[in-house]
Amino acid sequence: MAVGHSHAKFPSTGVWEWSGVLGRLLSSSRPNGGLMARKLAQSTLEKYRTRLEEERERLTEMIEEAAQALEEARQTEASAERSPDPGNAEAGSMKFEYEKELSMQQNAIDLLHKVEHALDRLESGEYGVCESCGQDIPTARLDVLPYATFCVSCASRR
Numbered sequence: 001m002a003v004g005h006s007h008a009k010f011p012s013t014g015v016w017e018w019s020g021v022l023g024r025l026l027s028s029s030r031p032n033g034g035l036m037a038r039k040l041a042q043s044t045l046e047k048y049r050t051r052l053e054e055e056r057e058r059l060t061e062m063i064e065e066a067a068q069a070l071e072e073a074r075q076t077e078a079s080a081e082r083s084p085d086p087g088n089a090e091a092g093s094m095k096f097e098y099e100k101e102l103s104m105q106q107n108a109i110d111l112l113h114k115v116e117h118a119l120d121r122l123e124s125g126e127y128g129v130c131e132s133c134g135q136d137i138p139t140a141r142l143d144v145l146p147y148a149t150f151c152v153s154c155a156s157r158r
Helices: 015-026 042-081 089-124 139-144 152-156
Strands: none
Touching: 042 089
């Protein structure tokens, strides 16, 4: 056969036999079609680790600041309740600010848990693989959400 020809035959195996092997690999019972999950390069994993650690630090600071703001709002609200007219607009505004700070703090805590979970998956070698179907999470998704643990398809079903 000519060099560079794409359908070379192997010693005791023809092209059609190899295509059958490939077909069996692709249709195996593994959740991601039988293919091994891609191994992210060490430099890529380090890039995501750095981003996740920076996000963990940012969220931790945000949670601490929110806790301080909540304490200040609570103290302000307590003093407003002692004022002659606790039903005034200022008291309503303070209550709104308190609830807003509480919601922001809870969102930051939830996100921090996701970041820590992604870091755990990075350490265990499972980072970048969907927790639901076992397929690779596209790096484009990880670039936007480095704490993603589900592929787009599985995340849209949740």
